[in-house]
Amino acid sequence: MSDNSEQRDFWTDDAGPIWVEQRSGMDALLSGILGKTLKRADLDAGHSVLDIGCGAGSSTLAIAEQIGESGHVTGVDISRTLLDDAQNRAMGRTNIGFLEADAQSYPLVPQTADAVVSRFGVMFFEDSVKAFKNMAAALRDDGIISFSAWGAIGENPFFTLPAQIARQILGPIPKSDPDAPGPFAFRAPDRIEAVLSAAGLLPTVDVVTEQLVCADGAEALARIMCQIGPAHSALLYHEADAAAQALLMEALTDALGTYQTEVGIAIPAQINYATARKST
Numbered sequence: 464m465s466d467n468s469e470q471r472d473f474w475t476d477d478a479g480p481i482w483v484e485q486r487s488g489m490d491a492l493l494s495g496i497l498g499k500t501l502k503r504a505d506l507d508a509g510h511s512v513l514d515i516g517c518g519a520g521s522s523t524l525a526i527a528e529q530i531g532e533s534g535h536v537t538g539v540d541i542s543r544t545l546l547d548d549a550q551n552r553a554m555g556r557t558n559i560g561f562l563e564a565d566a567q568s569y570p571l572v573p574q575t576a577d578a579v580v581s582r583f584g585v586m587f588f589e590d591s592v593k594a595f596k597n598m599a600a601a602l603r604d605d606g607i608i609s610f611s612a613w614g615a616i617g618e619n620p621f622f623t624l625p626a627q628i629a630r631q632i633l634g635p636i637p638k639s640d641p642d643a644p645g646p647f648a649f650r651a652p653d654r655i656e657a658v659l660s661a662a663g664l665l666p667t668v669d670v671v672t673e674q675l676v677c678a679d680g681a682e683a684l685a686r687i688m689c690q691i692g693p694a695h696s697a698l699l700y701h702e703a704d705a706a707a708q709a710l711l712m713e714a715l716t717d718a719l720g721t722y723q724t725e726v727g728i729a730i731p732a733q734i735n736y737a738t739a740r741k742s743t
């Protein structure tokens with residue numbers, strides 16, 4: 464299927480309500496990544512910005528702060544569920560708009576954006592080259608694309624740790640294809656470079672090892688992991704009952720305890736920060 468309808472259904476019916484519920488915890492965990500993504504976008508007062516895969520709008524609100532009242536940011540997302548939450552949060556803000564659309568194919572207004580930005584919102588396209596061509600067309604000639612994507616799977620215990628613990632507690636879980644649209648589709652910098660170059664862009668990718676911090680402690684992070692990612696998929700796959708869920712929570716909380724620091728649970732992460740300009 465090349466119209467991303469599978470992703471639309473997933474982000475509207477399955478993941479959307481959960482992301483809304485877990486929004487504040489995920490935002491706290493990923494706040495450093497948003498900061499680095501926006502810094503690379505070089506935003507300025509008055510800029511016109513597209514926030515692709517804006518989800519519940521946390522990045523859109525942060526962009527609106529940076530570009531001020533003379534600027535405008537449009538949050539683009541394929542999920543009605545997440546956009547409803549984003550729209551509520553942005554109520555009364557005159558420099559924010561939202562668009563329910565597939566960023567791969569929606570005819571975005573050409574040559575209008577100073578920046579196209581995304582935190583973790585561009586790894587889900589069936590046809591990534593087509594999607595980036597579409598976004599590049601919306602970019603002014605001197606504009607910039609800046610996005611973040613998860614790096615190497617083995618360097619991201621946010622995914623590998625719950626997968627490992629879920630296998631121990633619940634049993635085997637089916638392997639998903641990391642190259643398919645999903646969180647790891649842009650884990651390889653050379654894939655990002657190939658896709659962006661094929662879309663007529665000049666890319667740069669910074670691979671950064673950093674830490675994701677959950678100040679609320681191991682149990683809070685374990686709760687997030689049981690809702691989002693491999694542990695959640697395993698619970699669904701095994702149709703886990705309350706007792707099995709409690710066992711998984713306990714084992715995850717214990718395992719995460721080994722990452723305790725003075726500021727909270729700090730787990731390592733490898734993030735790819737991509738920026739690109741038009742080659743014309």
Ligand SMILES: C[S@@+](CC[C@H](N)C(=O)[O-])C[C@H]1O[C@@H](n2cnc3c(N)ncnc32)[C@H](O)[C@@H]1O
Binds near residue numbers: 566581584
């Ligand atoms: C991992 S979430 C990230 C959300 C948000 N950027 C954040 O950091 O909290 C991925 C987002 O991309 C959106 N998305 C997936 N495919 C899309 C597409 N083809 N067009 C627009 N948005 C899409 C999803 O609905 C979801 O909101």
